[in-house]
Amino acid sequence: MKVEQVELRPRSAVGSGLVRQFLLPGGRTRITQISTFCPDVIGPGPTNLYLVDNGAVILVDAGIPTQLAKIFFYQWRNQRMPRKVEMLAPDHSEHEFLEGMKLAGYEAASIEQLVLTHGHPDHFLMAKSILRNSNAGISAHILDTPSICNPWGMLHMWFSRQKQMVSTGMPHAKTPHELLSDESLRSLNLKSLGVSLTVDSPLFQDGPVPVKGSPVEGVEAIHLPGHSPGSLGLIVGNSGEKKVLICGDVLLNPITPHPDDLLVYLQTIHELGKRDDIGLVLPAHGRQIRDLKGRVKFLSAHHRNRLQHTYEACSVPRCVWDVATMENYFDTYVDPTKFNFLAGMQALVHLELLVMVDAMRRTEIRDEVHYFQNTGEPFDEVYGRVVELVLDKGSRAMMRY
Secondary structure, three states: OOOEEEEEEOOOOOOOOOEEEEEOOOOOOEEEEEEEOOOOOOOOOOEEEEEEEOOOEEEEOOOOOHHHHHHHHHHOOOOOOOHHHHOOOOOHHHHHHHHHHHHOOOOHHHOOEEEOOOOOHHHHOOHHHHOOOOOOEEEOEHHHHHHHHOOOHHHHHHHHOHHHHHHHOOOOOOOHHHHOOHHHHHHHOHHHHOOOOOOOOOEOOOEEEEEOOEEEEEEEEEEOOOOOOOOEEEEEOOOOOOEEEEEEOOOOEOOOOOOOOHHHHHHHHHHHOOOOOEEEEEEOOEOOEOOHHHHHHHHHHHHHHHHHHHHHHOOOOEOHHHHHOOOOOOOOOOOOOOOOHHHHHHHHHHHHHHHHOOOEEEEEEEOOEEEEEEOOOOHHHHHHHHHHHHHOOOOOOOOOO
16 A cells, blocks of 8 residues: 655654644545644553544544643553653643644644544644634544543543552552542643533444544444443544554554453454455554554564463462563563553453453452462463453453452
C-alpha cells in the first residue's frame, strides 16, 4: 500500500506537537496526525489525534488537557514531575492541536464528527475545549459511554477499585478522602473543564460511521474490546484496496497496550491477525505500524511470555504486587514502595487468566492481600488451555479480586 506522507511539524522537547499528513491512494482521502502532550514513562506518551477527511471531516480522539495530565499522572500517583513538564502551560495541549490543525489547513469549526476510540481520560478530556467552536456530533461505543458521559466516571473507577488494589498488595494510593478534599475538587474544577461529554451518536455494532445522520463512504467503525469494553477502531479506505486502521490503544508501537480483560484482548488481536486488507495501522500512542500481522504475532508472544513469568513466579505463594515488582517482569523498573496502578493491573490480568484455566489457586488472604500459587503443571499444558479459550469466541468471563 503506497501512502504518501509529509511532516508539517516535528516533535517538541516533550515528545508531542508532531503534525503529519497521510494521503491515501486515489487522492480522495487525507488523514492528518496531530500529537498532543501526554507523559511518557509514567504514562503512554503523547496522544495521537487523527483528522480523517473523506468528504466529511472526522476527528478521532481528543487528547487530555495538560493541566489534567499533570494532576492524573503525577499528583494523584505521588510521582515526581520533571521540570520540563512542570513548566508547560495548562492549555499547552489545546494549543498544540489547534495550531496543528491550522498547519494542516483546517479550523476547529470544520470538524463534523468526533469519534472516541475508548473512554480513557487521555482520549476524550480535551474534547469540549477543542470543539468549542464546532457543531460536531460525538460518537463512541455504547460500552464505554459510562466513563465518557459521567463527570464522576474517573473517580468512580478509582473508588470502585480501592479494595481490588489493596488485595493485590500494592502500596496504598491516595484515599477517597484525599481525592475528595476541597483542594482536589478545586484543582479538578469539573464544571469548567468539562470532564464528561454527551455522546449523541452511540455506536452499537460494526459499520459505517454516521455524520449528521448519514454514513460516510469509506469510513467504518469496528469493535475491538479488551483494552476497554468499548474500544473501537476506524477502518478508512475503499473496497478493493489496502486500508488504514486507526486503532486507539488496541495496537501500540513500540510499547504494549494494557488490557483491561486479557482473554478478550487476545481474542481481539487474534481476529485482527486474520485480516489481509490493512496496509497501515495508526495507533493513539507511538509509531505507525506497517505490518499488522507481525505486530499481532509480537503481542501474542509478549503475553505468552508474561503469562509464563507470572505462572513460574508463583511456584511459591505470591501476591500480585510481588509478581509485578520482580526483576525483569517489566522492561522498566517498578519501585515496590510506590503505588503504580498500571503495573499492578498488568500483573493482575495475567494472573486472572491463569486462574480461569485452573493453573493458579488462591492459597490465603493475609491482611486483605490475596496470595496465589501455581499447580506445578508444565507451562505448555497451561498455555494450551489458554489458547483454547482464546479460540472460543463465546468465552467472555471476567474475574475480579
